[in-house]
Amino acid sequence: MTAVPDPASSLPAADDFHVFDTTLRDGAQREGINLTVADKLAIARHLDDFGVGYIEGGWPGANPRDTEFFERARDEITFRHARLVAFGATRKAGVAAADDPQVAALLASGAPVITLVAKAHDRHVELALRTTLEENLAMVRDTVAHLRAQGRRVFVDCEHFFDGYRANPGYALDVVRAAHQAGAEVVVLCDTNGGMLPAQVGTVVAAVLAATGARLGIHAQDDTGCAVANTLAAVDAGATHVQCTANGYGERVGNANLFPVVAALELKYGREVLPAGALAEMTRISHAIAEVVNLTPSTHQPYVGVSAFAHKAGLHASAIKVDPDLYQHIDPERVGNTMRMLVSDMAGRASIELKGKELGYDLTGDRDLAGRVVERVKERELAGYTYEAADASFELLLRDEVTGAATRFFRVESWRTIVEQRPDGVQVNEATVKLWAKGERIIATGEGNGPVDALDRALRVGLERIYPQLARMELVDYKVRIVEGRHGTRSTTRVLVSTSDGGEYAGARSASVEGGGGRRAGEWSTVGVGGNVIAASWQALDDAYTYGLLRAGLEPPRD
Numbered sequence: 001m002t003a004v005p006d007p008a009s010s011l012p013a014a015d016d017f018h019v020f021d022t023t024l025r026d027g028a029q030r031e032g033i034n035l036t037v038a039d040k041l042a043i044a045r046h047l048d049d050f051g052v053g054y055i056e057g058g059w060p061g062a063n064p065r066d067t068e069f070f071e072r073a074r075d076e077i078t079f080r081h082a083r084l085v086a087f088g089a090t091r092k093a094g095v096a097a098a099d100d101p102q103v104a105a106l107l108a109s110g111a112p113v114i115t116l117v118a119k120a121h122d123r124h125v126e127l128a129l130r131t132t133l134e135e136n137l138a139m140v141r142d143t144v145a146h147l148r149a150q151g152r153r154v155f156v157d158c159e160h161f162f163d164g165y166r167a168n169p170g171y172a173l174d175v176v177r178a179a180h181q182a183g184a185e186v187v188v189l190c191d192t193n194g195g196m197l198p199a200q201v202g203t204v205v206a207a208v209l210a211a212t213g214a215r216l217g218i219h220a221q222d223d224t225g226c227a228v229a230n231t232l233a234a235v236d237a238g239a240t241h242v243q244c245t246a247n248g249y250g251e252r253v254g255n256a257n258l259f260p261v262v263a264a265l266e267l268k269y270g271r272e273v274l275p276a277g278a279l280a281e282m283t284r285i286s287h288a289i290a291e292v293v294n295l296t297p298s299t300h301q302p303y304v305g306v307s308a309f310a311h312k313a314g315l316h317a318s319a320i321k322v323d324p325d326l327y328q329h330i331d332p333e334r335v336g337n338t339m340r341m342l343v344s345d346m347a348g349r350a351s352i353e354l355k356g357k358e359l360g361y362d363l364t365g366d367r368d369l370a371g372r373v374v375e376r377v378k379e380r381e382l383a384g385y386t387y388e389a390a391d392a393s394f395e396l397l398l399r400d401e402v403t404g405a406a407t408r409f410f411r412v413e414s415w416r417t418i419v420e421q422r423p424d425g426v427q428v429n430e431a432t433v434k435l436w437a438k439g440e441r442i443i444a445t446g447e448g449n450g451p452v453d454a455l456d457r458a459l460r461v462g463l464e465r466i467y468p469q470l471a472r473m474e475l476v477d478y479k480v481r482i483v484e485g486r487h488g489t490r491s492t493t494r495v496l497v498s499t500s501d502g503g504e505y506a507g508a509r510s511a512s513v514e515g516g517g518g519r520r521a522g523e524w525s526t527v528g529v530g531g532n533v534i535a536a537s538w539q540a541l542d543d544a545y546t547y548g549l550l551r552a553g554l555e556p557p558r559d
């Protein structure tokens with residue numbers, strides 16, 4: 001029988017290992033990312049907190065923003081862990097390194113480390129640089145030697161290395177040797193077009209190491225979806241420097257994602273590449289950087305996505321109840337994430353029991369109660385409800401079963417909306433609600449941008465005198481979906497509403513409901529279903545405010 005190999009057994013012998021982040025240079029090359037200097041400084045601080053060894057800040061001289069970033073980073077950030085790296089190219093053909101203004105700008109940045117991009121593919125030298133193979137080697141040698149003579153550490157990124165090695169291995173190796181012999185500390189083999197697969201990367205890295213003895217790094221683009229695997233294959237083959245970007249941002253489809261790479265190195269290889277305790281900050285740092293670049297964090301990102309440890313299948317839950325390790329490759333807390341139970345029509349009693357525990361309800365041993373909740377969930381999901389996206393509505397359903405009574409702070413007698421389209425183009429949306437709360441009959445009206453907004457305002461006008469806590473709550477998201485599409489306008493409509501009290505009543509309810517499913521703390525989600533979008537919205541609003549009042553610490557009156 002063959003045992004599964006332990007990656008730790010193939011660890012390279014080198015004492016130190018570079019975690020090199022290029023979010024601010026290659027990450028910024030992603031379509032849709034447009035960073036200000038302040039954004040770059042904020043990301044640099046997050047990366048330094050996380051404990052990466054090197055932060056490539058950009059290409060000084062290529063644009064005023066990157067030049068300013070290096071000036072300000074020098075004055076404004078005291079790096080605790082990272083060294084700042086400036087990126088640029090080898091000297092131009094036919095120009096002395098000392099006379100090349102692009103090389104001068106790298107020195108002027110003040111960065112202690114410089115990464116030079118060098119051509120390693122003969123075809124690129126001839127077509128893109130329009131120079132000779134020999135002159136390209138001289139460009140690499142001269143630029144490295146010049147920067148070394150000025151007291152800088154130098155890494156060389158061999159662009160298109162793997163394609164170049166396939167086309168002309170002798171020349172690709174000459175470029176590595178030229179960089180190494182001129183004083184480059186690390187020669188980074190780049191899969192610039194991202195077309196390589198892990199076995200190819202491993203074979204080439206091992207061959208280059210054997211042929212040159214240079215310290216090697218890896219820079220993998222993700223065009224085959226293999227950038228993380230390619231990075232680890234390079235490490236297995238002896239690379240001791242990994243270039244990555246936060247959340248995998250980068251040119252085209254992106255780069256090797258920093259977070260799964262360092263998690264693998266720390267947790268699977270047993271190699272301490274971050275300061276003690278930093279890995280447990282990984283989820284927070286990943287989301288904080290996503291905020292700065294103004295992209296929604298990917299819910300399904302390995303290790304740090306909100307779904308990375310979310311369990312939906314009933315069979316999984318029944319095993320997790322015994323031991324979470326049975327369906328998780330690591331304890332989520334090690335990377336600062338949390339396990340979550342999802343309730344849906346794939347749930348079983350164990351899912352309900354675990355979800356109940358998450359919400360603060362002990363259902364242990366009450367198989368009948370858990371069974372009744374499973375049945376209600378399955379019936380309602382068949383009718384179009386979805387509870388995995390509406391934890392607060394699920395908690396109300398669960399609470400009703402546990403207490404044996406409906407959780408209600410108010411009871412609706414009727415509601416009505418009017419949409420009036422006037423000949424001058426003005427539309428008036430008006431709603432009237434008739435409610436009972438604390439024994440009082442209330443009639444209220446509201447106007448709004450649409451009929452649901454009008455209904456929401458009427459509800460608040462009617463109830464805020466009795467429940468002033470409602471004034472803190474606002475709808476922050478509203479989604480409508482046609483569940484059964486075959487009947488056109490007669491289809492079933494599902495409405496999901498997210499409500500927030502801005503954290504005002506934080507702590508009164510379960511953190512998994514408040515912040516779960518990618519929502520911010522202080523937010524909760526509810527669902528309504530109906531043949532009519534307004535009726536479905538009413539249900540979702542009713543649940544939203546009922547849950548909000550529970551969250552505010554109120555107990556529903558018994559009437």
Ligand SMILES: CC(=O)SCCNC(=O)CCNC(=O)[C@H](O)C(C)(C)COP(=O)(O)OP(=O)(O)OC[C@H]1O[C@@H](n2cnc3c(N)ncnc32)[C@H](O)[C@@H]1OP(=O)(O)O
Pocket residue numbers: 026059061062063089090091092093117118119128129130139159192251
């Ligand atoms: C694989 C990567 O991601 S590498 C990183 C790439 N990043 C970027 O390109 C972002 C920043 N780039 C820029 O702002 C601009 O392209 C600049 C300022 C660097 C250069 O702008 P320009 O001077 O207008 O040149 P342009 O962009 O058209 O072409 C690049 C030049 O660099 C040369 N060049 C390319 N690679 C190298 C190299 N490794 N060593 C030396 N010269 C190089 C090209 O031959 C070309 O020279 P030419 O102007 O004599 O034709």
Ligand SMILES: CC(=O)C(=O)O
Pocket residue numbers: 026117157158159160190191192193219221
């Ligand atoms: C250097 C770099 O970004 C690349 O070769 O992809």
